[in-house]
Amino acid sequence: MITITLPPLPGSDRPYPAVHLALYTNVRNAAFLHSQLIAGNKDFDYGFIDASMITSTTHLLTALQRSLQAYVSNTLKTRNVHSEIVFSLSPNNNISKAFTTFGITAASKTLFVFKVVTSPDFTAAKIDSHLKASVEGDEVEINDDAIRGTADMKKILGGYRIQDWRKPDNQKAEVARDDQGALERKVIDAMVLKYVA
Amino acid sequence: MTTTTEPQPPILISQGAEALLYLSPYLTPQTASITKYRPPKPYRHPTLDARLTKHRVLLESRLLIRVNGIKGVRAPRVYYVDPAGGKIVMEYIDGCSVRDVLIGVLKAHGGAMPEGEQLSTEVKGLMAKIGRMLGAMHKNEVVHGDLTTSNIMLRDTSKDKGGGELVVIDFGLGSVSTQEEDKAVDLYVLERAFISTHPKAEGLFDEVLKAYAETSKGARIVLKRLDEVRLRGRKKSMVG
Numbered sequence: 412m413i414t415i416t417l418p419p420l421p422g423s424d425r426p427y428p429a430v431h432l433a434l435y436t437n438v439r440n441a442a443f444l445h446s447q448l449i450a451g452n453k454d455f456d457y458g459f460i461d462a463s464m465i466t467s468t469t470h471l472l473t474a475l476q477r478s479l480q481a482y483v484s485n486t487l488k489t490r491n492v493h494s495e496i497v498f499s500l501s502p503n504n505n506i507s508k509a510f511t512t513f514g515i516t517a518a519s520k521t522l523f524v525f526k527v528v529t530s531p532d533f534t535a536a537k538i539d540s541h542l543k544a545s546v547e548g549d550e551v552e553i554n555d556d557a558i559r560g561t562a563d564m565k566k567i568l569g570g571y572r573i574q575d576w577r578k579p580d581n582q583k584a585e586v587a588r589d590d591q592g593a594l595e596r597k598v599i600d601a602m603v604l605k606y607v608a
Numbered sequence: 609m610t611t612t613t614e615p616q617p618p619i620l621i622s623q624g625a626e627a628l629l630y631l632s633p634y635l636t637p638q639t640a641s642i643t644k645y646r647p648p649k650p651y652r653h654p655t656l657d658a659r660l661t662k663h664r665v666l667l668e669s670r671l672l673i674r675v676n677g678i679k680g681v682r683a684p685r686v687y688y689v690d691p692a693g694g695k696i697v698m699e700y701i702d703g704c705s706v707r708d709v710l711i712g713v714l715k716a717h718g719g720a721m722p723e724g725e726q727l728s729t730e731v732k733g734l735m736a737k738i739g740r741m742l743g744a745m746h747k748n749e750v751v752h753g754d755l756t757t758s759n760i761m762l763r764d765t766s767k768d769k770g771g772g773e774l775v776v777i778d779f780g781l782g783s784v785s786t787q788e789e790d791k792a793v794d795l796y797v798l799e800r801a802f803i804s805t806h807p808k809a810e811g812l813f814d815e816v817l818k819a820y821a822e823t824s825k826g827a828r829i830v831l832k833r834l835d836e837v838r839l840r841g842r843k844k845s846m847v848g
Contacts, residue, residue: 417635418632418633418634418635418636418637420618420632420643420688420690420695420697421618421630421632421643421645421695422618422630422643422645422693422695469635472635472636473635473687473688476634476635476688477688480688480690484690484693486692596685599685599687600673600676600685600686603669603673603686603687603688603689604673606669606689606690606691607666607669607670607673607689607691
């Protein structure tokens with residue numbers, strides 16, 4: 412688990428709270444975590460994102476920044492800052508659809524777990540041990556390579572309704588990386604368009 | 609991924625009548641971004657002010673995204689938009705404006721703009737690039753509204769690929785229009801900018817127009833209209 416603090420936007424009065432963040436692969440108890448989330452169990456107040464829908468760290472942080480910005484400016488559109496992260500990822504304003512597309516489902520195999528430090532009680536040690544005890548899966552280090560491994564192209568293209576996209580097939584490594592950047596741009600554009608459409 | 613330490617404060621880098629431009633880190637301390645912030649205007653009725661600000665932020669960000677979708681034209685990428693807060697967070701373009709480039713060329717030649725044979729192919733190429741880019745932009749019905757040499761940036765060549773790439777900035781007065789008149793005025797405004805900031809650089813503008821003319825059929829019609837606009841100035845209706 413890592414802890415990050417995003418730089419605030421100019422003109423913000425409040426800094427963003429810190430965020431604990433972890434990536435799990437081979438998750439075996441997604442159904443249980445999902446049920447706890449649905450039941451509103453306070454101990455499981457985390458942001459769960461299906462990692463197959465994430466293209467890069469920039470993509471992930473973009474969603475996180477939106478959610479934190481909504482949190483500090485009291486303009487959350489969903490129940491709390493954690494659900495807002497899932498909603499931020501969505502290219503449209505349908506909240507329940509955002510959850511089924513980008514959030515945890517019983518079938519999730521890879522997961523990003525967020526905990527926004529909205530209370531001094533949420534220390535790194537406490538959250539880390541609770542996650543280790545609750546999530547049955549392998550924690551892996553978060554970087555672009557790991558995310559590329561968990562990303563599911565087909566689902567991402569579908570989720571963001573990206574049509575004019577060629578599958579990067581057997582190209583040289585450099586070209587493939589370039590395509591990844593282009594996909595990331597398209598995805599983030601889709602997220603921005605939600606706010607300006 | 610890095611764990612952030614002290615956040616650097618945003619730096620005010622430019623101020624216009626409408627907006628303030630801040631340079632600040634975005635997402636990671638290493639990534640620079642520009643925030644265009646339209647502060648509330650105290651002399652305006654608050655309700656009207658909020659509506660105008662929101663409208664302009666939305667218009668500008670939509671245009672930026674639209675322009676970035678056009679092949680051959682680049683504008684700063686939009687990262688985040690807060691319509692109610694009057695903020696657009698966008699890509700930081702590391703480079704200098706075409707204005708600075710031209711002034712540099714003038715200086716190198718002792719204040720005189722080289723003509724004809726003397727004009728370096730590099731500068732000629734830059735002008736043609738500007739022409740082609742504007743042609744592509746106009747072909748896709750985007751009108752900038754305030755084209756000047758300061759509003760066209762040249763990305764730093766020494767950095768990685770995409771070096772020497774032209775980027776159009778500031779779509780605050782932009783619009784989507786199919787009218788030749790609007791496009792011709794766009795070119796006219798740029799021509800005035802060329803003449804006023806570099807009186808000796810007038811000949812360069814012909815290079816821009818030459819490349820522009822070759823981009824599409826519509827472009828030649830726009831150039832015909834430009835002759836009319838030159839005769840009467842920017843305002844068509846002569847009112848106000």
